[in-house]
Amino acid sequence: xxxxxxxxxxxxxxxxxxxxxxxxxxxxxxxxxxxxxxxxxxxxxxxxxxxxxxxxxxxxxxxxxxxxxxxxxxxxxxxxxxxxxxxxxxxxxxxxxxxxxxxxxxxxxxxxxxxxxxxxxxxxxxxxxxxxxxxxxxxxxxxxxxxxxxxxxxxxxxxxxxxxxxxxxxxxxxxxxxxxxxxxxxxxxxxxxxxxxxxxxxxxxxxxxxxxxxxxxxxxxxxxxxxxxxxxxxxxxxxxxxxxxxxxxxxxxxxxxxxxxxxxxxxxxxxxxxxxxxxxxxxxxxxxxxxxxxxxxxxxxxxxxxxxxxxxxxxxxxxxxxxxxxxxxxxxxxxxxxxxxxxxxxxxxxxxxxxxx
Amino acid sequence: xxxxxxxxxxxxxxxxxxxxxxxxxxxxxxxxxxxxxxxxxxxxxxxxxxxxxxxxxxxxxxxxxxxxxxxxxxxxxxxxxxxxxxxxxxxxxxxxxxxxxxxxxxxxxxxxxxxxxxxxxxxxxxxxxxxxxxxxxxxxxxxxxxxxxxxxxxxxxxxxxxxxxxxxxxxxxxxxxxxxxxxxxxxxxxxxxxxxxxxxxxxxxxxxxxxxxxxxxxxxxxxxxxxxxxxxxxxxxxxxxxxxxxxxxxxxxxxxxxxxxxxxxxxxxxxxxxxxxxxxxxxxxxxxxxxxxxxxxxxxxxxxxxxxxxxxxxxxxxxxxxxxxxxxxxxxxxxxxxxxxxxxxxxxxxxxxxxxxxxxxxxxxxxxxxxxxxxxxxxxxxxxxxxxxxxxxxxxxxxxxxxxxxxxxxxxxxxxxxxxxxxxxxxxxxxxxxxxxxxxxxxxxxxxxxxxxxxxxxxxxxxxxxxxxxxxxxxxxxxxxxxxxxxxxxxxxxxxxxxxxxxxxxxxxxxxxxxxxxxxxxxxxxxxxxxxxxxxxxxxxxxxxxxxxxxxx
Numbered sequence: 001x002x003x004x005x006x007x008x009x010x011x012x013x014x015x016x017x018x019x020x021x022x023x024x025x026x027x028x029x030x031x032x033x034x035x036x037x038x039x040x041x042x043x044x045x046x047x048x049x050x051x052x053x054x055x056x057x058x059x060x061x062x063x064x065x066x067x068x069x070x071x072x073x074x075x076x077x078x079x080x081x082x083x084x085x086x087x088x089x090x091x092x093x094x095x096x097x098x099x100x101x102x103x104x105x106x107x108x109x110x111x112x113x114x115x116x117x118x119x120x121x122x123x124x125x126x127x128x129x130x131x132x133x134x135x136x137x138x139x140x141x142x143x144x145x146x147x148x149x150x151x152x153x154x155x156x157x158x159x160x161x162x163x164x165x166x167x168x169x170x171x172x173x174x175x176x177x178x179x180x181x182x183x184x185x186x187x188x189x190x191x192x193x194x195x196x197x198x199x200x201x202x203x204x205x206x207x208x209x210x211x212x213x214x215x216x217x218x219x220x221x222x223x224x225x226x227x228x229x230x231x232x233x234x235x236x237x238x239x240x241x242x243x244x245x246x247x248x249x250x251x252x253x254x255x256x257x258x259x260x261x262x263x264x265x266x267x268x269x270x271x272x273x274x275x276x277x278x279x280x281x282x283x284x285x286x287x288x289x290x291x292x293x294x295x296x297x298x299x300x301x302x303x304x305x306x307x308x309x310x311x312x313x314x315x316x317x318x319x320x321x322x323x324x325x326x327x328x329x330x331x332x333x334x335x336x337x338x339x340x341x342x343x344x345x346x347x348x349x350x351x352x353x354x355x356x357x
Numbered sequence: 358x359x360x361x362x363x364x365x366x367x368x369x370x371x372x373x374x375x376x377x378x379x380x381x382x383x384x385x386x387x388x389x390x391x392x393x394x395x396x397x398x399x400x401x402x403x404x405x406x407x408x409x410x411x412x413x414x415x416x417x418x419x420x421x422x423x424x425x426x427x428x429x430x431x432x433x434x435x436x437x438x439x440x441x442x443x444x445x446x447x448x449x450x451x452x453x454x455x456x457x458x459x460x461x462x463x464x465x466x467x468x469x470x471x472x473x474x475x476x477x478x479x480x481x482x483x484x485x486x487x488x489x490x491x492x493x494x495x496x497x498x499x500x501x502x503x504x505x506x507x508x509x510x511x512x513x514x515x516x517x518x519x520x521x522x523x524x525x526x527x528x529x530x531x532x533x534x535x536x537x538x539x540x541x542x543x544x545x546x547x548x549x550x551x552x553x554x555x556x557x558x559x560x561x562x563x564x565x566x567x568x569x570x571x572x573x574x575x576x577x578x579x580x581x582x583x584x585x586x587x588x589x590x591x592x593x594x595x596x597x598x599x600x601x602x603x604x605x606x607x608x609x610x611x612x613x614x615x616x617x618x619x620x621x622x623x624x625x626x627x628x629x630x631x632x633x634x635x636x637x638x639x640x641x642x643x644x645x646x647x648x649x650x651x652x653x654x655x656x657x658x659x660x661x662x663x664x665x666x667x668x669x670x671x672x673x674x675x676x677x678x679x680x681x682x683x684x685x686x687x688x689x690x691x692x693x694x695x696x697x698x699x700x701x702x703x704x705x706x707x708x709x710x711x712x713x714x715x716x717x718x719x720x721x722x723x724x725x726x727x728x729x730x731x732x733x734x735x736x737x738x739x740x741x742x743x744x745x746x747x748x749x750x751x752x753x754x755x756x757x758x759x760x761x762x763x764x765x766x767x768x769x770x771x772x773x774x775x776x777x778x779x780x781x782x783x784x785x786x787x788x789x790x791x792x793x794x795x796x797x798x799x800x801x802x803x804x805x806x807x808x809x810x811x812x813x814x815x816x817x818x819x820x821x822x823x824x825x826x827x828x829x830x831x832x833x834x835x836x837x838x839x840x841x842x843x844x845x846x847x848x849x850x851x852x853x854x855x856x857x858x859x860x861x862x863x864x865x866x867x868x869x870x871x872x873x874x875x876x877x878x879x880x881x882x883x884x885x886x887x888x889x890x891x892x893x894x895x896x897x898x899x900x901x902x903x904x905x906x907x908x909x910x
Contacts, residue, residue, distance in 0.1 A: 048420045056417060056831065063821040064752040075748040082746055089703070090739045096710050097731055104649070106717040113650040114715030123658050126707040127700060134696045137746070142689065145747050149685040209519040210615060212680055212755060216821040221751050223681045225616060226518060227609025230682035243830075245823045247680075247755040249445075249512045250519060252438040255826030256416070328424075335426030 029313060032271040036316045043193055043272050044184065044321055045241045046328055047260040063216045068238040068263065071148060072219025078144050082137045089130065148220070151201075152233040158199040161192065165204070165211030165224035165246065168253030179276040184325040185286075191260040194236050195269035201233045209251060215244035215261050223248055236263040278314040281305070289319050289346050299353040312354055319350050378481035379892055380470050383488050385786065387463025388779070390491060391456050392855050397499075398451035399848050404444045408433040408827055410841040417831045434827050441827040442510035443529075447498065449513035450533065453633070454540040455495055457767065460775050461636035462487075462547045465575040467786055468640075469551065471883035471890060472569045474560025474899040479553040487546035494539035501532040509533035512825060514622060517596055517607035517615050524600035531600060534593045541586045544632075548582035551575050560882065560899050569881035570653060573660050574639025577667040581628045581635070585671070589625035592618055616681050623674035631670045633767060635663055637774030638705055641727050644781050645709050647875035648724035649716025655708040662701035662708075669698045679750045688747050695745035702738055706731060721873070722796030726777035729804045733769025737762055740815060755825075758818025764811040768847070776803070776854070784872045788888045789861040795853065802850035810843025 028035040034042065049057040067073040152158060162173040171182035172192050181190045192215075194200050204213050206224035213232075214221035220232035244259030264272065281302065288298040302315060323343040330339045368376055377383065412418055413432025422429045434441035470478055478484045501508040506527025511520040520530055555576045559568065595606040595618060605611035607618045646653040653659065673695045679688060709731060718724065740762035744750050753759060776799070784790050817836040822829055829837065867888040870876075876884040882899040883890075 048417065050417060050421055050424075063819060065819065075752060079743070079746070079749040079752070082749065083743060086739050086742050090735060093706055093710065093735045094732055097728060100710060100713045101718070101720075101728060104713060104716050104718050106650075106719050111717060113717045115651070116654070116715070117652045118655050118657075119711070122711065123655055123704070123708075127704055130700050130703045134699065138693060138696070141692070141746050141748060145689060145692070146685060148748060148751075149688070209522065210516055216752065219748075219752060221680050221754060225609075225681065227614065228616065228682065230680075243821075245821075245826070247823050249442065249516070249755075249825045251510075251522070252442065254442070255438065255823075255828045330424065330426060333426055336424040338426075 029309065031310065031313050032267045034268065034271065036313065036320050039271070039275070039313075039317050040321045040324055042264060042268065043262065043275070044190060044324070045260070045262060047191075047241060047243055047258070062243050064219050066217055067219060068217035068240065068242060069219055069234040069236045071234040072217055073237075074144055074147065075219045078140055081140065085133055085137050089133065148232075151231075152199045152235075154199050155201070158201045158233070159195060160201045160203070163192075163202050163204040163213050163224065165206040165208075165213065165250075165257075167208050167251055168246070168257040170213070170257075170259060174273075174276075177273050177277070179273065181276065185322045186325050186329040188325055188329055189258060189260065191241075191262045193262045193264060193269065193272050195266055196236055196239055196263050197266070198269075199233060199235050201231065204230045204232065210248045211250050211257065212247035213244070213259065214247045215242050215259055217242045218261070221247060236261075239263050239265060274310060275314050275317055278311065279318065281311075282315050282318040285315055285350075286319060286322055289323075289350060292346075295349055295353050296356070299350070300357050303354075303357050307357075316347075316350065316354065320347060323347060378477075378485045380466050380478045380481065380484060381786070381890065381892075381894075383484050384463050384465075384467025386488055387459050387466060387491075388786075390488075390495075391460045391463055392858070394451055394455035394495065395460075395851065396855065398448055398456055399851055401444050401448035401451065402844060403848060404433065405441070405448060406841040406844045408441060408444075409829070409837045414828050414837075415831050415834055416828045419828065432827070438827050439510050440507060442512070442825065443502070443508040445825050446509050446512050446533075447502070450498060450509070450536075452767075453513060453629070454498075454537065455491065457633040457771050457775075458540075458544060458629070459491060460771075461575075461578070461633070462544070464640065464775070464778050464782065465551060465571070465578075465636055466547070468782055468883055469572050469575050470554060470558070471785075471886065471894060472572050472881040473555065473558065473563055474882040474895060475554060475558035476894045478550050479558055480550050483546050484550050487543045487550070490539050490543040490546070494536045494543065497532045497539070498536040501529040501536075504528050504532065514619075514626070515593065515596060516622075517599065517618050518609075520596050521600055521607070531597060534597045537593050538590055541590050544582050544586045548579035548586070551579040552583065555579075566657075567880065569639075569879070570642040570656070570659055570663075571636065571639040571881075574636045574663050577663050578632055578635045581632050581667055581670065585625045585628040585632075588621060589629070592621040592625065595621070616678075619678050619681060620675065623677045624671075627674040627677065628670045630763070630766075631666055634771050634774070635666065637730075637771055637778065638663060640778045640781075641730060641774055642709065642712070643879060643881070644723045644727045644777050645712050646878050647781070647873055648719045648721055648727075649713045650719070650875070650878055651712055651716040652878050652880075653708070654711040654714075655704075658704055659708055662704040665701040666698060669694060669701070673698065676745060676750065679747050680754050692745055692747050696742065699738065699742055706735060706738075721780070722791070722793055722800060723777045723781035725797065725800045726773050726780065729800065730770060730773035730777060733765055733773060733804075733807060736812070737765030737769055740765065753818055755823060756818035757814040757822045757824055760824045761811045761814030761818060764814070765807070769807045769811065773803070773807075776800075779858075781873075782883075783858070783861065784867050785883055785888050785890070787858075787861060788866045789864045790867060790872060791857060791861055792864075795857045799850045799854045799857070802846045802853070806843045806846030806848075806850060808843065810840045810847060813839045 051057055064072050064076050067076050160175045162175065164171040169183055169189050171180065173180050184190055202213065204222045204224045205228060206226045208226065211224040212221055213224055218234045218236060220234050222230040222232045240263055242261045244261065246254055246257035250257065285298045285302050288294045323346060327336050327339040327343060330336055374382060374386065408414055411432040413430040413435045419429045429435055466484065506523050506529050509515065509530045511530065523530065555572055598604040599607050605613040607613045607615050609615060642653045642659060673691055675683060675687065675691045676695045744753055744759065744762060780791055780796055813836045817833050822833050870887055871884040872888065885899050886895055
């Protein structure tokens with residue numbers, strides 16, 4: 001009972017931590033069930049965020065054994081099946097070896113060694129049985145291979161993303177929505193945002209050396225090679241934040257060429273698409289916030305073009321996101337805590353300007 | 358001119374070694390070069406393991422320090438991550454080109470002519486030339502650490518466009534390529550020599566079907582070396598020309614194709630993994646038969662299995678490239694062909710076990726290494742089967758699973774084999790027995806070290822840890838610490854082993870021809886001459902074996 005209570009407290013603590021950046025719930029305007037801060041935390045999560053105990057906030061280890069897409073699930077099952085078939089061939093020789101070591105050790109009893117040098121039946125058996133086992137694993141992998149490599153069903157509705165690897169970051173272009181994401185205002189890698197349950201097709205290439213795009217939970221890995229497009233598809237089926245890396249040696253930054261991917265519900269994905277399409281329009285206001293001058297005029301002219309709730313939300317979202325990005329990459333000699341305190345007045349000033357106009 | 362007027366100049370001491378064309382002396386020089394390079398390559402691996410054991414290698418710690426406005430925690434390569442890539446590249450290059458490949462060539466050089474009753478290799482001067490080519494090759498590679506930009510840092514695979522970086526200003530990659538050329542040439546010369554020697558210089562009465570398995574394995578391996586090594590030269594020459602002479606074989610922006618390089622490279626480098634293990638397959642049959650005191654089981658099957666691996670080994674190269682985006686039918690071919698190699702390999706493993714079955718097994722050090730090899734290699738081989746399946750390989754490609762797999766096969770396999778061969782034939786080669794107690798210490802340290810170092814890598818790889826990275830997530834810390842501990846045990850064992858070989862020269866000489874008392878189950882000639890053999894190997898033609906290896910007259 002006591003330990004249960006402790007676990008509950010721990011969960012509560014973690015939950016509180018996850019939303020601690022959200023101020024005064026209830027008073028904020030929401031779109032698709034999200035406040036600005038929740039949207040920032042959802043659409044641009046800090047995958048390396050640490051809690052007070054310096055443990056990672058997000059999922060510890062992503063692998064294809066923690067699948068989050070149809071492909072990864074199929075591969076995971078298939079691999080476990082194969083391992084199960086192979087397992088006897090791992091155990092049998094080891095057991096035989098140990099048995100032989102103890103049984104046929106030379107002892108003082110004067111036993112003479114056997115003199116046989118072959119046994120055709122036995123040799124046929126240990127040729128045929130492995131062949132049989134290979135035949136067993138060959139069948140399911142055939143259909144899975146073609147499933148992975150052929151184009152997906154429902155291509156017309158698919159989310160098509162062009163992935164471009166470069167030293168040492170990734171750019172994503174969403175063809176049908178005319179969106180480009182890559183690096184935020186301070187050069188942090190932006191996540192690939194995907195819609196739960198929607199087929200996603202990746203066209204992967206590189207503009208310098210070879211890279212490889214792999215998010216283990218999605219179960220697809222393809223090299224990014226200059227002058228070529230490689231294709232992969234999957235359907236993400238779990239909401240969450242997923243980590244990945246570059247998986248082809250690409251130079252000194254190879255080890256830190258991280259990938260993050262976020263899978264969200266369809267209505268949130270619609271919000272994200274809208275926010276991305278307004279990205280260019282908020283640049284002037286962001287410039288004013290950054291320089292600390294001309295805020296009122298730029299906000300007024302921004303709202304004159306589009307004063308809708310969505311436009312206001314987008315403005316607050318992008319300013320909050322850009323300020324948060326700065327805090328995640330503090331300049332030399334500054335730390336994240338002082339940065340967060342320093343950027344708070346800027347957001348307050350924008351909120352004031354928005355209420356005035 | 359009569360023969361009395363013609364005097365051959367004979368040197369002594371160092372000059373004798375420098376000018377020798379005796380296959381036994383050349384074999385010994387191969388083995389000592391390999392030992393030196395193995396310690397060097399092991400030290401490079403040590404640099405990698407030390408980096409991965411440091412607090413500054415944990416990404417969360419680096420990130421936390423950054424957010425707190427502090428300097429990142431210390432790690433060996435935090436200031437120069439390119440140097441880490443150089444370590445990775447050179448560790449692999451040294452171990453492949455200067456340890457595993459010449460290691461087996463060295464033993465074959467010494468033992469195969471003795472086994473088949475020949476007085477030397479077919480081309481003794483070419484043999485010496487092949488060995489001495491390795492020295493400039495090694496110097497070129499080692500010296501590249503001290504040139505501008507350091508050594509090659511694009512991995513031992515040297516994939517362009519990464520291997521084209523620094524062209525014109527950083528000669529490290531060019532030196533690496535020229536080093537590979539020389540090592541490859543050495544390999545080809547050795548291969549030609551073995552094929553000619555084994556085909557033509559067997560003692561009368563030693564027909565193909567009576568030939569010892571080590572000679573068979575060396576014969577097949579030499580065929581691989583002869584056919585595949587020029588392909589490697591072609592691949593790295595493309596990079597050399599692209600870097601220095603403006604060609605565009607691999608430059609996509611001017612009509613070249615980086616993937617072309619990968620295909621050509623693996624056309625060599627997959628068969629190369631068999632160059633690194635097949636001779637040992639043959640040799641271990643002798644060790645197992647000797648100490649089980651039985652003739653080898655299923656001789657014909659063993660020969661056919663090695664032959665099948667040789668042929669199939671040429672047809673599976675692109676299983677290293679499942680993520681480059683090949684036609685699906687091709688992927689299916691490479692997958693099924695890779696799986697098929699398991700069958701002849703399985704035949705060998707079961708035949709070794711059957712050779713031991715019913716024997717009176719003496720657990721000498723070479724026999725312990727042979728048993729350790731079977732156990733480790735079965736594990737490494739099964740990991741290879743998992744990797745052969747395309748969907749799983751796409752997940753595991755370039756993760757630590759691959760690193761664990763090939764290190765189990767290459768260290769748990771090839772290095773264990775080389776150790777077994779060394780303990781087995783050292784009395785023949787040096788004329789001194791090696792101490793059994795020290796040998797048992799080396800074996801157990803090495804076995805435990807290999808298990809600790811490489812088994813956990815399968816786990817971290819399956820959990821998504823990329824290879825060739827100097828930083829990792831905190832979750833992998835414990836696994837990496839275990840591997841580093843395993844590395845330390847293996848390295849200590851290796852040092853003790855080298856020391857043991859050196860000290861053995863102070864021991865009394867072996868006075869009998871057959872110190873293990875095994876010649877009745879061997880049917881090869883090396884135990885029918887003194888330890889070490891005289892320069893001419895055999896004073897008279899060795900006795901013809903009465904039965905072939907399958908026991909038929």
